Amino acid sequence: MNRFNYLFSSTKGLILTAISLVAIVTGIFNTLSGPMVEWGIRDITVKLLGMDLNPTERAGRIIMLYHTIAMAVVAIEVYMMTSIIPMRKHEQRNINMLITIGYITAMIFGLGFAYWGHNFTFHGLFLVGQSLVFFSGIMLAVAVNPWKKEYYVTDKEFAHFKSGMDMERMAFFIMIVAMLISAGFGAVTGSFWANGHETFLAEDLIRDPHKTHLQKSIIGHLHIMLTLIAVAITLVIGRWLKFKGIFHKIAMPLMIIGTIVIAGGVWSVVWTHMAHTFIYIGSVGVMLSALMLVVFSWKKLIHDNSIELGYEKANIFQKFKALIHDPIKFGPTWQMVFMNFTVSGIGIFMAIKLEQIFRVWPAREERITLTGHWHILAALIATIIIMYYVDIVGLKGKLRKWFGWILIIGSDLAFASMTIYSMKRLFIPQEVAQQKLMNTTMLLADFGLGALLVTLAIFLAWKLFDLFKGDGLWKKEAENSELEVERTSNPVLNIRKENEFNTEGGEK
Numbered sequence: 001m002n003r004f005n006y007l008f009s010s011t012k013g014l015i016l017t018a019i020s021l022v023a024i025v026t027g028i029f030n031t032l033s034g035p036m037v038e039w040g041i042r043d044i045t046v047k048l049l050g051m052d053l054n055p056t057e058r059a060g061r062i063i064m065l066y067h068t069i070a071m072a073v074v075a076i077e078v079y080m081m082t083s084i085i086p087m088r089k090h091e092q093r094n095i096n097m098l099i100t101i102g103y104i105t106a107m108i109f110g111l112g113f114a115y116w117g118h119n120f121t122f123h124g125l126f127l128v129g130q131s132l133v134f135f136s137g138i139m140l141a142v143a144v145n146p147w148k149k150e151y152y153v154t155d156k157e158f159a160h161f162k163s164g165m166d167m168e169r170m171a172f173f174i175m176i177v178a179m180l181i182s183a184g185f186g187a188v189t190g191s192f193w194a195n196g197h198e199t200f201l202a203e204d205l206i207r208d209p210h211k212t213h214l215q216k217s218i219i220g221h222l223h224i225m226l227t228l229i230a231v232a233i234t235l236v237i238g239r240w241l242k243f244k245g246i247f248h249k250i251a252m253p254l255m256i257i258g259t260i261v262i263a264g265g266v267w268s269v270v271w272t273h274m275a276h277t278f279i280y281i282g283s284v285g286v287m288l289s290a291l292m293l294v295v296f297s298w299k300k301l302i303h304d305n306s307i308e309l310g311y312e313k314a315n316i317f318q319k320f321k322a323l324i325h326d327p328i329k330f331g332p333t334w335q336m337v338f339m340n341f342t343v344s345g346i347g348i349f350m351a352i353k354l355e356q357i358f359r360v361w362p363a364r365e366e367r368i369t370l371t372g373h374w375h376i377l378a379a380l381i382a383t384i385i386i387m388y389y390v391d392i393v394g395l396k397g398k399l400r401k402w403f404g405w406i407l408i409i410g411s412d413l414a415f416a417s418m419t420i421y422s423m424k425r426l427f428i429p430q431e432v433a434q435q436k437l438m439n440t441t442m443l444l445a446d447f448g449l450g451a452l453l454v455t456l457a458i459f460l461a462w463k464l465f466d467l468f469k470g471d472g473l474w475k476k477e478a479e480n481s482e483l484e485v486e487r488t489s490n491p492v493l494n495i496r497k498e499n500e501f502n503t504e505g506g507e508k
Contacts, residue, residue: 258285327404
């Protein structure tokens with residue numbers, strides 16, 4: 001019973017459960033595509049698990065799989081938010097309980113419906129799970145309401161309005177509301193299935209000049225949900241790294257305005273051709289806000305780690321060593337920087353040169369680039385989530401360094417290789433001469449992802465082994481979660497001061 005309470009009531013346990021379920025789902029369903037098909041592994045998985053893979057229903061299965069994973073990731077971010085954003089005890093517990101029941105219900109019955117025969121009771125329960133996740137989002141928006149005066153800032157180092165309202169809390173609130181509205185775009189379209197709307201993958205319609213309003217709605221839904229997940233983890237990381245000061249005061253207004261503009265731009269894709277203009281403007285605000293966080297955190301890491309390493313007047317090489325001293329704290333903001341070279345920069349370049357370059361390529365090449373674009377963004381967000389979790393569970397010493405650097409180097413090697421692979425026609429226009437580059441980038445990508453996944457599997461196996469120990473680390477984490485709940489239950493304890501927060505989620 002104690003283990004059950006740890007896994008389903010404490011922040012660390014809830015995150016561990018969600019990460020484990022996503023890892024299991026990803027591990028199983030990864031065997032259904034890519035080289036696994038050529039090696040015959042897919043056939044083994046299908047036969048062993050009794051899957052029903054009708055080729056004509058492939059798009060629907062992929063959509064269901066993406067939704068189940070995405071809802072688990074959203075749940076993880078919600079657990080993070082309820083543990084670091086001041087709110088009352090019953091609000092935290094109710095939100096966590098509802099979204100946990102919701103995403104697990106949606107995951108089990110959604111995948112059951114898609115891959116093991118079309119039992120429409122399962123589909124109904126999948127929709128129930130989605131509805132619970134959505135309602136938990138409404139509850140979170142109510143809990144995060146920035147107009148509650150007990151949550152106004154008293155430390156002027158944090159961005160705030162003239163009244164004292166917390167700008168960062170406002171940024172969280174706007175992101176949550178935008179995500180709820182954006183989820184509605186998908187839900188409304190889903191209600192028209194087989195009545196004016198048919199299943200499709202967004203990358204299959206890239207060159208179709210005539211898209212229906214429902215198809216445009218789904219394309220917008222896909223883009224804005226992933227963007228808002230990225231905004232959410234940026235805000236969470238800011239809280240985790242104790243983001244404040246002048247950079248915080250610049251970043252929060254940019255994040256608020258950027259989120260509103262980019263969300264409105266994506267929603268407008270249904271009825272206007274000007275959507276991308278708004279999206280570009282909003283993206284600039286969000287990216288500049290993230291840049292402020294990077295500058296602040298790197299300055300702080302250099303300062304704090306220089307003291308730890310004993311550098312009184314650090315030179316440039318010592319400052320660099322201090323910056324990368326702790327890969328788990330350095331990693332999240334580095335991934336945000338790296339994202340500009342593999343996601344944001346590529347996306348902007350594609351949009352600017354779409355007609356001159358990319359629409360001249362075969363459709364298959366443009367499809368590969370777009371598919372890689374959002375897969376890399378999603379995977380980078382996943383690495384940031386993992387680093388946050390590894391820190392709050394207290395991984396230390398050489399294991400922390402090894403885990404952090406394998407995660408960073410492995411993922412970056414894979415994503416850089418995939419970016420080069422997708423853009424190969426820029427370097428080698430002749431298709432017949434591309435094979436050597438394709439082989440090299442694929443090999444590097446497989447090596448990088450393999451290292452990342454094996455390291456994560458070892459870490460999760462260690463956490464599983466620890467759960468079977470009577471006096472394992474899980475017991476200490478469960479006890480710390482009681483302090484965490486006490487902190488969130490009392491607004492007086494939640495005044496925004498640096499010494500009230502630490503990586504354990506409780507009070508110092």
